[in-house]
Amino acid sequence: MTKLSEYQGKLAMVTGAGDGIGEMLAKQLAAAGLTVAVQDIRQDAAARVVSEIRGTAFPIVFDVSDRDACLAAADALRAHGPLNLLWINAG
Numbered sequence: 385m386t387k388l389s390e391y392q393g394k395l396a397m398v399t400g401a402g403d404g405i406g407e408m409l410a411k412q413l414a415a416a417g418l419t420v421a422v423q424d425i426r427q428d429a430a431a432r433v434v435s436e437i438r439g440t441a442f443p444i445v446f447d448v449s450d451r452d453a454c455l456a457a458a459d460a461l462r463a464h465g466p467l468n469l470l471w472i473n474a475g
Contacts, residue, residue: 392417394468402429414439
């Protein structure tokens with residue numbers, strides 16, 4: 385089994401991370417040393433979580449049901465390096 389510590393310094397994205405389980409997971413990943421893309425459909429929720437994370441994180445706001453928005457988000461993520469971990473969480 386892969387240990388979370390093996391992902392230290394890597395890029396992760398958590399969808400639906402503006403609250404609840406997604407928020408908790410984003411914070412845990414950042415605490416473990418990952419850079420976290422905090423995805424949510426709500427700008428204010430994503431920004432709040434990013435401000436509370438004690439690590440490297442950035443908001444990425446889009447509707448996961450919108451194909452074009454997902455493609456644009458993938459382009460934005462590439463600026464931060466390859467995506468190593470994706471957690472698809474219902475917000």
